[in-house]
Amino acid sequence: MIDSILNYVNYKLVRLENHKIAKDKPGVMLDFNAIAQGYTVDVLADFLESKGIDNYLIELGGELKARGKNQDEKWWKIGIDKPVENINEREIEAVIELKNKALATSGSYRKFYVKDGIKYSHTIDPKTGYPVNHSLLSATVLANDCMTADAYATAFMVIGIEKANAFLKENKDLDLDVYFIYSTEEGLWKTYYSKDLEEVIVEKK
Secondary structure (H helix, E strand, O other): OHHHHHOOOOHHHEEEEOOEEEEOOOOOOOOOHHHHHHHHHHHHHHHHHHOOOOOEEEEEOOEEEEEOOOOOOOOEEEEEEOOOOOHHHOOEEEEEEEOOOEEEEEEOOOOEEEEOOEEEEOOEOOOOOOEOOOOEEEEEEEEOOHHHHHHHHHHHHHHHHHHHHHHHHHOHHHOOEEEEEEEOOOOOEEEEEOHHHHOOEEEEO
């Protein structure tokens, strides 16, 4: 069944023709869930700026964008969660200052299901059709706009930490900063964050 569904998973099956969406296969569907919240944050930010508001923090479903400073004339401080499953046991992994940037986090630690004692992530690898299975637990991305941060956070959760780091090294011009939380073979948590992000980390647990 998965193999048959994969026949409909390919961005090349969709194109724009005369300002209309054309699909090579009628069963193909577009789902913007991976960028919808980030895009909405950007729309709200544009609206505030159109009204002359230069200091704000917008948060929607965990995706954020900050501009200017808070009421205390300090940079906005944002907490990055530890990848714990129970939201009632929420803990902060690190606190960063968000300086005129957008931030999005994607993770596999809360959205999952268990079948026959095996935990399956909600993130699906479009190449295999199966839930991803790698060591990356949480990917936080900082970018100039929230839609971009949202998109890359999701993409990194699909490809895993090794491929994500290789991609970042090859695409330094994208102006992305990351904070990754991943597990080791021994079951321990470790973190990786980009060099520029280190400058805005104000607290690390």
